[in-house]
Amino acid sequence: MGFLSAQDEQAVKKEFERIGGPVKLTVFASQLGPETNAQTVALVKEVAALSDKLSVSVLNPHIDREQAQAYGVEVTPAVVVEGARDYGIRFLGIPAGYEFSNLIDAIVAASTGEASLTAETKAALAGLAGDVTIKVFTTPT
């Protein structure tokens, strides 16, 4: 059984009309981990099937250690959303419920490389003097 209803699929397809370039979704999942690992793989595959601009790669951090290190992934499940470059967007845990819409938004934004922010914010970020890691803790509901 799939995660997405026919209605969900239609809504996502509508969002994906705005997709620009290709987007690569890399899922790190462990077969020995909790069931959210397998669920995340299935969910991301369902999403990727809704646009021919999306590709999915499923890796196991215990086997594909170099890639996990390169992406800075230390826990599973984890989803990396990449467009023309790796923008540093990661979803740790299954991106379902409330976070699902953010996953879709991240895919569309990564496909164009265009940030939906005010000119003031963009100008301030262009002058950042150091590296920034933003952790956003959420729950599915």
Added chain:
Amino acid sequence: MRLAQHMAIASPRITAECIEATEFPELSQRYRVMAVPKIVINDAVQVEGATPEKDFLGAVLQAVDGQHSA
């Protein structure tokens, strides 16, 4: 997460991680997550609740400034 991910796209210096709190209790405990959304920037600056873009930017800049003056 929406603002964080758009900031990551705007700046190559920014990484945005969306963490499902219930799946990672150890991380949630380490960062004292009592309510969501909770935003932690460079393990230093913390913001709770829905945050307007201007305040979010302020928190990011504060985190970077803090590192440089430390």
